[in-house]
Structures are given as structure tokens and as C-alpha cells.
Amino acid sequence: MIELFASSFGFGILLTLFVVGAIGSLLLRKSDSWANFWSSFFAIAGSIWGLVLGTLLIVIGRDLSFTTGMAAWPLLSLTVHIDRLAAFFIVVISLITLICSVYGIGYIKHFYNQYSLGSLGLFYHLFIAGMILVVSAANGIFFLIVWEIMSIASYFLVVYDRHDENNVKAGFLYLVMTHVGTAFIIFSFLLLYQHTGSFDFANWQASSLLIPMSIKNVVFVLAMIGFGTKAGLIPFHVWLPSAHPAAPSHVSALMSGVMIKTGIYMMIRIFLDLLQPIPTWWGLAVLIIGSISALLGVLYALTEHDIKRLLAYHSIENIGIILLGLGSALTFASLNMPTLALLGLVAALFHTLNHATFKSLLFLSAGAVINQTHSRNMEEYGGLIKYMPLTAFCFLIGSMAISALPPFNGFFSEWLTFQALFSGIAGFNFYAKWIFMFAAGSLAFTGGLALACFVKAFGVTFLARPRSTEVTHAKEVSFSLRLGMILLAVLSLLFGIFSGYLTFWLEKIGTNIGAFYQIKSIVSVPSNQGIISVGNWSSVSAPAFFALLISALILVWFIVRFIINKNQKVTTGATWDCGTDLTPRMEITATGFARSITLIFQGILKPSIQHEVEYHDSMSRFLPKSRTIVLSIQDVYQTYLYRPLQTGITALSLRVKGIQSGNVNAYISYILITLMILLFFVL
Amino acid sequence: MMIFIWLAQLICTPIASLLFVGVIKKIKARLQNRQGASIWQPYRDIWKLLHKDEVISRDASWIFRFAPIIIFAVTVVVGASIPLFSSWLSNNLTSDILIIVYALAISTFFLALAGMDAGSAFGGFGSSREMTVSALAEGGFIFSLLTIALVSGTTNLFVIANVGIAAQSQSFLPTILAFGGFFIVLLAETARFPFDNPSTHLELTMIHEAMILEHSGKKLALLEWAAANKLFIFAALGANLFFPWGIAASASLAAIGIGLIVLFAKILVFCFIIAVIESSMAKFRFFRLPDLLVISFILNVVAISLIS
């Protein structure tokens, strides 16, 4: 039975399920409901298979490694190597795919008769198959092929809703940025090939000591830029806030929750596994990049009032937090402290899982809201908790999880990240201490700012009165959407309560990596299912906190409701607004809510106000007819990084274009000059 | 016997917190050359509020109805997890510095949501200001507790209170600097001067009060009580982590009695300092508050760097 799953046969079945799903949807494109059924059925089947395969591989502890023949040329070998780390990522991908596919059954019904569901199914399955292959590939060229499949499939998913021009623009930006990243990745792989003679990951690991340190440093920079573009690190994140909102909501959840983690996976693979031993400055650089990403991500999220853009910026923030764990792991590994490095890696992996869970939950709830209200603008929402109570509850759970409030899962992965950073602060004496302190400070502030942002998001969307008439037509969404959201909400809570157990397994996954064989764990899980770190430096128990909180809640509720003043009367009246008339315009707006923080951080965000007044009589400007105020944030990356690059490259190309004069005599003289130079070198 | 001591640890925070709110008001009144209400007045206020009816806005949802219970329950749980009169009641379940910080963040979260729920203008901007101050105060809070954890070698609050005396004699300067940072965060999180005026009637100057304007009856009683609990928790943390002399280190009744008396004495000193601050300075303009919070953060960073 186990052999059925944990073998090349099982992996083949996994891929076949998705390929069948893809081709079948394409063939069934004429009938919307059949395409939906086929695509969803195979997506769910494939993800369940992947979940079982991944979990089995983690539990058994065996590496799955095989090569299929039929390579086109010698450097490409279709090698698949799934160790526990890759299996963990397969589990994450499959879990989120399963729930998003369940959600998708009901969600894509609103694309019926608008777009072709066959092509949605095709690209959806190719996308998932691509992701699974990306984390399993063990050869550089094979990896690049499946990386491209994943990127292009997701491009088509981003531009799926093509009647909106913004989506097409967003897709184009995404395509360009992902290929820029791929170019950097190709460059780094080529450098490694040059020094090891092969593209296989196993060869790179075996000969990593032979690669000179200067080349390793260059590979580090190139890989950080390349995979950082996919992961959404500042300043390569410019595609993320436009592309994630443009895609259908269940695809947004997949892209945001899972696809950007493939960049993280490769960073872990290359830096911690293949290229050991590494210098210390790599880890410190990753820490700094992570801190900046986290802080800037949450600050930009605070300024957004498009609900999906807000969530996309939070993805950038959480990738920053994952990088904090990874950076501390890299630093400790380079300084020969493998137990602490394992702690950092466990923190990064746990936050990967948690972020996939709660970010998908938030995207799915936001998708449900957008589905019903036909608008992404938060300023038009309000009072939706009365129309869509379940969606509101799931969004609340997601908000609490992402703001790291116990007992949900976000708190425990941030706890582990904090422990890794605190160990760095306590353990070092040189400049690394300051970088760890900067990282810890950024994590502390990020937590607080994320909480503020989600009070804004939840409060403006669901509470108080509707701010526009469109949203009063909203109803609770259909069963499959509700099922998807509830599953993720329950998982958020369960991952939090059983975080001790999960930490134990994540350590097992971490010790599978070469640098950490046979390392005793830094954290131990006592019988109360808490987490204790070595030497009793710190400890926390999720089930105990949850139990205490629930019992306190029940006790307080019981005493207040039934024991004190049983016959209290509660009447319903109007909101007290000093006796004036209540209009929807009296409620706080999303922009107004975040305005204080925007002004406090105005050095970074550079807010601007633009007034436009139209008067009844332009000669005597006494009575204005209309007044428009535009509050905006300057996009510094476009202004200071991308536009200068673009102008520079365009100017350079215009210069080079001079060679193409159209004059045949000039071209003949080029050939002559080239021949003379070549003869000179030969002779 | 043990069961009574554990019970005392659980109920000490809710029972004793209102007294110290009354003490602060009394000291302020005395400094204004008037008699002022008795120190037991907050108990009477809460008791009266629990016996009043309620008027709830029709725009409010279940968040408005349940937030006061959640907030109060969280403060009770946190109050039971911090060292109050004894440091040997240690557990490694919920007494970590981070879980205290983030559990208090749960109460801030629900308070801000309850403020927004009724859809009044005051609640909305009250929530906005509260989240701004709270977001920036979290850095200082975590770092002040981190400093004292680094000095003592553990992040468990009870163990810090236990070993504190020995460790801090070597690291006096970092402790004092960290206490300065912690005190600023105390003023911020408990809505005292110079962050917020707890007795103002002008809605445009309110931060914490603005969010509870819509509540009445039992809900208001729970929110006022939770605010008092929060003040007690912060004062107890400040007293026992930074100046842990007198805390009971053994299970004898005499030690616990002395521990309780010393705790109350230390919190009385805190109340006196807060009352003097409130009587001698004006509330800061809102956009000066982030400067103060970042000063708190920097004080803690300097303190960490001074730990040898």
C-alpha cells in the first residue's frame, strides 16, 4: 500500500491526475458545467493523492529519488528527488489546492457563459503540476522547464478575466518580472554548471567545496534576486500587488499562499543544502532583506483600500517574516551552531505552512465578498456581517491568525521566529547582534502594524452600516465556498493548538537536510503539548492557553449573564452621535483609519494630497460646484528603480540601434572587420 | 492549602485592580486641593453598572455583544499568568513574555472592533488612534521585556522574578533603562497621560474612552473593569520584573502575606507616580506620541547593548 504511493509510480499517478484534468477540461470546453466538474474532480483527487504521498514520505522518512529516461540531451536529466523538505512543500501545495478546488467548484460558476472554463481548467492543472514538479526537480534544466510551465500557466490564470484591462496590464507586468527573475536564476545555474560541470543538484552538493567562494557569493546575489522576484521581496515585488488581485480568488489564494513559497523552497535548497559551507554575510543579508520586506509590506498594506491588494501586500510582509527565520538559520549554520540553525529553519517552515493556511483563508473570504458585492473597493463595503455572517466569521479567524494572536497558528510560528532572533541577540557580540536586533524590532513592529491593518480591513468591510447601496444586495455564499472557508478556519485553529506536535515533525523534516543530520533538537515537546526550548530558556503551551481562555470566557459569560442581574432588559436604539442624523458617511473610512499611520511614516510612504475645485462662476470663486481630493502614495520603486532602468535600457538600445543602418556596404564592412579580428586571434 | 493560593493568584487581578484606579483618582483629587471620591468608588460604579439596563445600537453585531466578555476574559487569563505575590507559582504554560504581549493584543483587537461596530464617528476614529498607538507600543513592550529576559537568562516571567534580584545587581543600568522604556509603554497601553486623558468629555481628545461611548450596563462594567485589570497587570509586571524584592519565594503563609503587602505597596508607588504625572503635565498632541513610543524602543535597544 505504501509502495503504491511512495514510489515513482505514485508520483507518476500524481502527475497523471493533473495532466488528465488539464487535457480533459480542454476537451470538455464546450460545456461549462462538465468542464467545471471534470477539472474540480481531478484537482481534488490529485491534491488528496499528493497529500497522502507527501505525508507518507515525511512519516516514513525515505527519500524518493528516481530518473526517468528519455532525456533530450545529456545535460538534462528528468531527475526527481523528494526528500522530507520537498515532501513538506508537496503537502502544503496539496492541502491548499484541495481546499481551493473545493471552493472553486462554486466560485467559478460565476464565470459561466463569460469565459471558457475549459482553458481555466487546463491552466489550473498545469499550474499545480508545475508547482509540484518545481519542488521535486533535482536537475537544473528540468527545474527551469517546470519553473517556466508554472509561470506561464499562472500568467494565463492572471489574465483570465480579460475583459478588465487592468488585469491584462497586471498579467503583462507579471510576465516580464517573472522572466527577469528567471533570467537571474538561469545565470546563477550557468555559473554553477561552469564550476561543477553538471546541472544535477546532487553534483552541486557533492562538489560544493570545490566552487570558489567568490563564485558562491555571486550565485547568492543572483539567486536572491531571481527567487526573490518570485517570492515577492522588496524591491522586486512590483508585480505582486497587481497580479494577485487580478486572478480569480481561488487562484489568488494559490498564488499567494503557495506559489511564492516555491521561491523560498529553492532558497532553502540552494543556500542551506547544496552550497554549504556558506559565509556569514549571506544570513545577515537575508535578515536585512526580510526585515525591510516585512516592514514595508505592512506599511503599504495599511495604505490600501482595495481588499485584494491589501492581502497581496501582507503576503510580501509574511515572506519577509519567513526570511527572518531563514536568515537566522543561515547565520547560525555558517557559524557552526546547528541547533540554533535548526530552530530558525523550523520557524521558517512553520510560518510557510501557517501563512499558506491563513492567507488562503483571507483570500477565499475576500473572494466571497467580492463575488457578492461586485467591487473590490473596501470603501463601498460595510455592515456585511449581517448579510454574510459565516464569511465574516472566517475572515475574523483569518485576521486573528495573520496578526499573530494566540491561540491561532500565526502566533506560534512568530514565537519560534522570535526565539531564533532572541538567541542571535543573546549569543553574538559583534555586528551580527545589531542586525538580529534590527530584525527582532522589525518583527515586533510588523506584528503591531498588521494588527492595525486587519482591524481596518475587518472593521470597514463587515461592521457598522453599509456605505453604499450595492452591498445591501449581498447574500451568504453557496455551500462549496463556505466549506472551503470553514475548513481553513478550523485548520488555522488546529495548527495553533497542536503547534507543539507540528514543531516536532518540522524538526524531523529539518534534520533531513545535509547540514543538520543527527542534530539534537533545540525544542522539545513535553507531555502538555507545549514547546520548550533547550535549557528552559522559553516555553509556551498552546493547548493550555486555549483551555484557559475558553474556560475564562465561559465562566465570565455565565456569571455576567445568569448570576448578576438576571432580569436586565436590553433595548435596541440608535447609535449615539450627539443627536445628529446618522448617515453612512459618518462611519470611519478605510483611508481615514490608516491616515494617522500613513502620516507618521510619511518619510517612507510619501503621501500626497491633491485638491481640485470646480466653481459655479470661475470669475468670482465663491461657490464651489464640486471638490475632489485625491490622496495618494508615491510608488518609489517605479520612480527610482524601474523607470530609470527602463529609460537607461531604452537609451542604450537606441544607441546600439545605430549599427543597423540599412546600408549593405556597412554590413559587408562589419563582416570584414570580424574576419580580420578572428584571423588576428588565430595567428 | 495550595488550592487557596492558586485561587488567590487567579482572582487577585480582578479583585484588586479597581482599588488602584480609585487610588489614582483620589491622589489626583488631593493634588487639586479637593476631597475627591473615596478609593472604593470604582467598585460602586461597576456594581451600579451591572444592575442597569442596556441600550444597544441596531447597527451593532455580535462582535459588539461579545467583545466585552472576550476582553475581560483575556485580562483575567493574563492576570493569572504573571507573577503577582509569589515567584514559585511558576509554570511553563502561559507565562512567556511573548504570549502575554500578544494576549493583551487580543483585547486591543476586540476593543477596536467593538468601537467600530456601532458605526459612530467617535468609535471609528477612537479605534484608529488606539491601533496607531498600540501598533507602535508593541515594539517597546516586547523589547523592554526582552531586555529583562536577557539579563535573567529566561523568558518565563516567574523565573525572571525569581532570579531577578541576583542578576540585576550586576546589570543595574540596563534594568533602569528598560524600566524607562517599559513605563512609557505602560502609560500608552493603559490610556494615561500623556497619551490619553481617562476623564475627558471632549470626544475629539479621546482615544480609549471614544471606543466605549456606545456601551452601557453590563458591557460598560466589563470594559471599565478590564481597563482597570490592564493597569494592574502592567503595574504588577513593572513592579515584579524590574524590582522583584519582597516577592514570595517559598510557599509559607508568611512569605505570601509579605508578598501581597509588598506588591500592593509597589503598585501604590506606581499609582502615585502616574497621578503626579497626570496632575503636572498636559496631554501630548497626537502626532507627538509616536516620537515618545520610538524613544521607548530606543531606550530598550540601548539597554540591550549595555548588557555585558
Place this chain on the structure above:
Amino acid sequence: MIKLFLKILKTPKNIVSKKQLNRERAEISVVGKNIQAKVKRLFHGSLAIRQVDAGSDNACEQELVALSNAFYDVERFGINFVASPKHADMLLITGPVTRNMAEAVRRAMAATPDPKIVVAVGDDAINGGIYKGSYAVVDGVAAVIPVNYQIPGDPPTPKMILCHLLNILEAEDKKNISHKNHKTV
């Protein structure tokens, strides 16, 4: 110059002597202790008052604000002023209720939870006072919401307010006792 000094000598003594001050303070203290006892019985020891200014000329407001100063110090009797009618037990309404404030007064009363007491303070609030008959006012709070008690005066001094408050509390006490007697009978 001489005329100025003569004026000082001829002006009646309106500087309060120390004996008079102490007597005043003692009287207030006696009234206050009775108020405190009544508040303890009726309102569990704390009475929350919300002031509603229904278009008044601020004379009564000044007297009500004076209640919280160091001399009268009504806080020591368990009475405090609150910011929202939802927190209040007693509404003190001043002013002749201008047309613009009529709806606001109604909403303030609707927002106050039971048990509550509505008191009209000052002659203006009772029947319009010096503004009676004007086109801009509705002549007293009773035209807008049911008023339980009245405190006359234009404006009433803080001591008068305290004495009338004591009368109000005694009346409430009697009403409660008669209600209880009614119930037992």
C-alpha cells in the same frame, strides 16, 4: 482718585468672611452627606449625570461645572459627570430647548438606559424662562420629553442645585418605598 477710594469704602461687603466660608462649607457638607446616603441606597453608591445643553445661555452650565470644583466637589458624594447618555443615570437638561435641539434631546433620552431620571435645570428649561414665547424655542423641556423633576432658578446656585438634588433623591426614595409597599400589598 478720592472718589475711587470712597467707593471702595462705600461698597457693601461682598467679600466672604472666613466664618461665613466655613459655615457655607459645613452646610454643603451636610447636604452632601445626605445626598451620599441616598445615592448609596438608590443607585448602589454611584450616580452618573449627563448634562444636555438644549440651546441654553450657559448660565446653568457654569453653575453645574462649578459643582465639580474644589469647593463644592460633588465627586466625593459619589456623583460624577459622564460623556455619553449611554453611561448616565440622570439627565440634567438646561436651556429652553431651541427648535434645532428638540430632536437631539429626544435622542439623548432614548439613548439613556433605564432606570433613569430626567431633570430640567433652570427657569429656561422649566417653562422657557426669559426666552418664553420666542419663535426659536419650544418653551421648556416638558414640551419635548417627559420630565421627572425640576430645579428652578435663573441660574440656580450650586448650593441650590445640591439642595434640590437632595429633594429629588428623597422623592425617589419615597416613590420606591411606595412601589415596594404596593407590590407587597
